[in-house]
Amino acid sequence: MSKAPGKPSTSVRSRWLRSYAIVLLVPIVLMGVTYFQTRRVIEHEINRANTALLTQLQQDIDSHLEYAYRLSGNIAYNEHVNALLVQQRTLGSAQRITMVEAIKDFKVYNSTSRYLNHFYIYFQEGDFVLTESSNYTSDMYYDLHLADTELTQVNWKRLLGQQYRGQFMNMSSIAGAGKRGMLFMQSLPMGERGAPRATLVVELSEEQLLPTIRNVQAYNQGEVFILDSSSQVLTSSLAEPSDMPGLKGLRGELGTVRSQWRGEEVVISYIQSGRTNWTYAYVLPAKLYSEKAEYVRNLTLVMLLVALGLGTLSAVWLARRNYHPLQRLMQSLALRAKIDPHGRGNEYAYIEEALERTLGRNHEMNRIIEQQKKVLYSNLLLRLLKGRVERGYPIREALREYGIELHSDRFAVLLFYVEDYSGLLGAQDDPGETKHEFVQLILSNIVEELAGHAHQGWMTEIDGMLACIVNVREEASDEAARADLLQLAEEAQRFIGRKFHILFTVAVSNLHVMAEGLPAAYQEALEAMEYKLLYGSQAIIGYDQIRQQDASYLYPLEKEQQLINHVKAGEHAKAQAILDEVIDRNLAEPGLSIEMVRCLMFDMTSTMMKAAMEANLDQSELYAHNLRAVQELTGGSTVAAMRSRMSEFLAEVCAHVTSRRHSHSERLKAQALDYIHAHYADNNLSVNTISEHCGVHPSYLSRYFKSQVGETVSDYINKLRVEHAKRLLAEDEILIKDVGEAVGFFSISTFIRLFKKYEGVTPSVYRETARLE
Incomplete structure (x- = not known):
């Protein structure tokens, strides 16, 4: 397709093609991962099946080999055998009767296991053999049963003269290639040290073991090996039993290892019997795993090629089809917009710039219109x-x-x-x-x-x-x-x-x-x-x-003189009463103008200054305090704020007057402390009640008390109450709620909160600690 006029050099269509190619990589990667996971699953399932077969083989053989242990126990504790062990040197009529009885018992023992060929007992001192059917001299038994093997009579007797404790042996390692099977050897009596008096030999039938082994072999055409506790091969599915290198290093109860055998890689699955300590191994060529995985691999490759081909065709077709509307839009913008498309990147960048310019102009116009x-x-x-x-x-x-x-x-x-x-x-x-x-x-x-x-x-x-x-x-x-x-x-x-x-x-x-x-x-x-x-x-x-405003305020001369007299006498309560009376009376009048209110406040402030001067007080702080009051009044403070400031000023003037007469400083402190200690149990005790008792303004008392005592009135009262509460908690058995009420706390929550604030623990914890101490 020819390039459109004004079209940017970097086309969106090429980017779409690259994007579709990236999308195609997703199923390719997923199919690759699926292949490797499938291979692992196949290996895992084959190993699991081999382990299951080995477990079945191990359980089947162990159940029958258990008979050899039970047989050795029955024979070891058979009364007739024990009698022969003691009297085997002289075989009289009594001993021969004992042999007959023992043979009867042996026939019963030999009738319950299909894996057992036969067994015999060789008596060392008597030099005779007792089987499940008869008794023989050692020479006779050798000639009848062992003469055709490569085992000499001397080696046979030397073998029987060793000490055994329930040991399995490969018959081919003893008798040579002429005879296959396994032997179970047990010295009698059991548990006796030194040279044995007799040796029990149990021959296990390999002909019965091989079909079970070959059933496992037939599943995947592998080879089965049975090893003893020392990793020696007892029997196998091979025609000629032989060792292989990988069987020597098997560890653990079960597992899977890889090894080399006969020039090829093999996978060995094994399981160990907890009863006999035998190891059952299944050797399978590794190529069998690959054969089953190759089918999945080939199928995966075919599907990848098909997906890649169809995906490529679809990507090209979709890119061409989806690009047509964008191409038409670019041609329309190139005709109307005053932006050169060259050097603008791809089509989207060009469209975005055109839209941003248009929207920006519209936004700026709307903003200006809204502001206006x-x-x-x-x-x-x-x-x-x-x-x-x-x-x-x-x-x-x-x-x-x-x-x-x-x-x-x-x-x-x-x-x-x-x-x-x-x-x-x-x-x-x-x-x-x-x-x-x-x-x-x-x-x-x-x-x-x-x-x-x-x-x-x-x-x-x-x-x-x-x-x-x-x-x-x-x-x-x-x-x-x-x-x-x-x-x-x-x-x-x-x-x-x-x-x-x-x-x-x-x-x-x-x-x-x-x-x-x-x-x-x-x-x-x-x-x-x-x-x-x-x-x-x-x-x-x-x-x-x-709306209605009176012309002036009411402040009679007699009230002004009374206020001056009370201040000069240090009578704060009476002076405060005059101050409140004048202010309340004027504010209660409806329609008093704000200008008249300001004048009233100025007038009363000047009265208090006049009284302070007539009392000959040389206290610069009083004048500074009055100056702040005047500044607040001229600055537009509220009547309530001015009234509060005037009351504080009045309290300070009266306090200074009283201090000059009666050393009021120390007496006020003592009076306040005495009152607090006398009324700490009253939950209404506060700065107001103390100031009323002491005859000073509450705000003045607060500042004075803090400067003299070093802490606020409320902190001092709360600490005093907590100290009395500690005594009650340590000595009395009254309820914590009653303790709080007894020392003046209004509620138990306040009592607990303040007690923990000053003592660090709650009242209940403090009481328990006091009891322990």
Whole structure:
């Protein structure tokens, strides 16, 4: 196929062909692995079958050879044989009767095994042979049974004169090639040392063993060998028994080894009898394994060639067929795109670059449009809030452009002042511009969603705060709408504070109509936000709460003089009462303006400074404390914070006055400690109760106690209670719960936690340790 105009030099079609070729390698590799695994399986199965045949042969022969052991035992303990062993020198009539009785027993013994030819006993001192049918002199027995063998009579008697303990022997190694079989030799009496008195010889029939052996041989045309415990061949399936080198090194109960025999490689499977210590070996030519594996190999090769041929044809056809759509796409892009296809890699790289350029341009255009839309949207809301919309401006149509459909003509404004969001970012984070925008995003999304439950709302940033324009539903009354707005503010504070740890104050305006009323609603929300100084942080301030304002506050001269007198006398409780009375009375008056509240705080602060100077106190720290209070007031602190600061200042002034009169420092410490030791068992004991008893402010007492004692009041009380609890745990048998209550702990869990904190173990463990000690 001719190369298309503008087509890159490296074609995707060639890559597809290479990919298909790689895919073809997968079945080829799998078939190769299958061949080798199949060869291993064939070898394993042949070896397993050989082992099974050998196991059957071993069990069959062992079951019959066991008879030789039982026969030797029966003969060794036969009373007639034992009598002949003792009296074999003189054979009288009694001894001959004993022989007859023994022969009767022998006939019974010889009737149960098909592997047994016959057996005889040679008596050394009597020089006679006793068989299962008769008795002979040694000369007569040799002439009848052994004269035709290569074993001389002298060697035969020498053989019988040796000591045997149930030993099997190959008959051919004794009698020569003229006779085959196995012998079982046992000296009598059994267990006696030295020269034997008699020797039991059991001849095993090799004619009966060979058919069983040849049955195994016939399975795979191998050779069977039976070896004794010293690896000597007892018998085999060969016509002439012979040794082979590989049989000498067989180890273990069973296994398979490879060796060389008669010029070819053989595989020897073997198994050892646990009863006779004989080894049964099956020698099989290794070529039999190869013959069975070659068939699998040839079949595998044929299938590989077929798969390779068909796969190659399929790969070429599929590559040509799949490349046609891509070729048409490349031709279309080359006509429309302004990108040179040469030097761009393959077709995919060219298409990817063209698409990335197109999508990049579209993304950039959409981003710019969205940014402009957000700016225009925020600008529209700011213009509505600040009344910068010209008369007759189509507000509904403008909002509809941003997907906003008004529910009614009534609006309200909620103003949000963010005070703290360190819990969201973490102490280590720096609250920069990006994090501030993140906080605004959280507030905007959540407030708009909450507003949408009953009405609808839109958030925007204005003058360093966030404003939410709420459009009230048509069917909602004014009272219900105002209740919904307050509930919206409460839910926003609760949810955002709990989930995101963002703290803020909310100001809520009244309801107004359409665009002309939005600037008024925003101004109402701004005025309400001013009163966060009075209501404190995280407050919800409605414009209805601040609409009516009185001109001034009430601070009579007699109250001011009383406050000065109490301070000069060091009477903190009475001075604090005057301070609380004046502040509570003025704050209780509805509509007191925030400016008047600031003036009241300044006035009362100056009163306390005047009292300190009239008391002739030369304490620079008091003035520094008062300066901080003034700075907080001018800095916009809340009334609650200012009140707390003034109370602390008042406590310090009174404490210094009392200290000058009565060395109050040491007496306050002693008074506090005495009170703690006297009331440690009271679970209501706290800094407040101690400060009330001592007549000082709680915050002052806390700082004073820490500086004098070295630890906080709560730590000192808890340690004192734990020490008393240790005494009760060591001496009394009361319940741990009762111990905790007896020393002033409110709950057993608190008792256990604090006890373990200071002692390192729980109360129960401490009690057990104390008992052991």
